[in-house]
Amino acid sequence: MAQPHFIVFANEKGGTGKSTTAVHTAIALAASGHSVGALDLDSRQRTMTRYLENRDATMRRLETELPQAAYEVLEDHSDTGFAAAVDRLSANSDVIVVDTPGRDDEIAKAAILRADTLVTPMNDSFVDLDLIGQVHPENYKITKPSFYAELIWNSRTNRAKLTGKSVDWVVLRNRLQHVESHNLKRVGAALDELARRVGFRVIPGLGERVIYRELFPKGLTLLDLQQLGEVGIAHIAARQELREMIAGLGIPSEEEQAKVA
Numbered sequence: 001m002a003q004p005h006f007i008v009f010a011n012e013k014g015g016t017g018k019s020t021t022a023v024h025t026a027i028a029l030a031a032s033g034h035s036v037g038a039l040d041l042d043s044r045q046r047t048m049t050r051y052l053e054n055r056d057a058t059m060r061r062l063e064t065e066l067p068q069a070a071y072e073v074l075e076d077h078s079d080t081g082f083a084a085a086v087d088r089l090s091a092n093s094d095v096i097v098v099d100t101p102g103r104d105d106e107i108a109k110a111a112i113l114r115a116d117t118l119v120t121p122m123n124d125s126f127v128d129l130d131l132i133g134q135v136h137p138e139n140y141k142i143t144k145p146s147f148y149a150e151l152i153w154n155s156r157t158n159r160a161k162l163t164g165k166s167v168d169w170v171v172l173r174n175r176l177q178h179v180e181s182h183n184l185k186r187v188g189a190a191l192d193e194l195a196r197r198v199g200f201r202v203i204p205g206l207g208e209r210v211i212y213r214e215l216f217p218k219g220l221t222l223l224d225l226q227q228l229g230e231v232g233i234a235h236i237a238a239r240q241e242l243r244e245m246i247a248g249l250g251i252p253s254e255e256e257q258a259k260v261a
Contacts (some may be wrong), residue, residue: 002088004037004096005251008115012148013131014102016121017174017260019047020212021205021245025119026097027055027221028246030067033253037089038071041082041108042101049073053220066224077122082107086114095251112155116165117249121151121172121205124187132171133194140186141195149198156199170207170249173196203248209238 009022022038030036030066040048052071059066070092074085089096098115100108112118122128132149133142145153156167171191191202206212215221222239 001209002094004093006096006098006111006114007117007119007249007251008098008100009098009113009119009121010108010112010115011102011120011122011131012104013122013128016102016123016128017206017212018102018121019051019099021119021121021172021174022099023048023051024206024221024223024242025246025249026052026069026095027067028223028242029095029097029251030069031223032175032246034095034251035093036069037093037096038069039085039089039096039098039111040071040073041098041105043073043075043077045101045172046073048099051108051216051219053219054217058218058220066220068182077107078142079107079110082110084159109151109155112152113159113162113197115155115159115167116166117251118152118169119172119186119249120148120169120200121174123172123175124184126183126187126190129187129190132198135190140190142190142197145198149174149194168250169198169200171202172201172245173202174205203245204241205245207238207241211235211238223249 008023009018026036026038032091038048040046049071052069055066055068056154070089072085072089074082086096098111100111122131129135131146133145135141136143152169155247156169159165159167195202222235222242225235
């Protein structure tokens with residue numbers, strides 16, 4: 001069996017929609033035919049785990065089946081505990097989605113080292129951009145990469161030395177406003193400049209929509225609403241955003257993974 005494709009959602013800053021995006025990615029991939037494992041490294045907040053537990057509860061309540069990931073929260077925060085959790089999920093998964101805490105965390109760094117696709121969600125602001133790059137206060141040009149970009153650069157270099165494999169680093173512009181603004185353009189230009197210097201891709205993520213907050217208690221995603229008969233015009237637009245984001249991540253099919261293995 002081919003090794004699972006590891007998708008690691010990592011950002012040391014909280015409030016970027018990381019867990020919501022990770023869950024939507026996991027469920028979208030499960031709906032497309034992947035066997036998905038989901039590993040929650042944040043045993044304190046457990047947002048991904050709570051989301052998927054809510055999903056199980058909804059399926060029981062409605063007596064229906066929905067695409068689901070096999071999920072686990074990491075309780076043993078040691079290298080051995082992390083490796084054991086990965087092994088358990090790898091036994092029946094061709095994709096593993098890892099959600100990391102929004103803080104400096106040693107196990108999160110170990111997860112980044114395993115990533116085939118590293119996803120850094122960020123909100124459309126210079127506050128969030130500062131995590132990966134510093135800008136000039138007057139012309140908003142990048143002055144230098146920040147500590148986190150250097151951390152990822154070193155992790156990618158180490159992975160290449162250890163495995164001979166590269167890491168696809170994707171910066172996800174989450175919670176985009178649907179109105180053009182000077183800030184939107186300036187952040188976009190700064191990201192494009194930094195992407196060329198540091199070596200990541202920039203793709204649009206999930207927009208700023210109330211629906212994402214409403215879905216959590218039921219454990220549902222936008223892809224479930226049509227099946228449950230709850231689709232409105234706004235839902236259709238949001239679902240298209242999700243599909244475009246998943247396509248932008250470029251996760252290989254199980255057949256493509258087998259050829260590479």
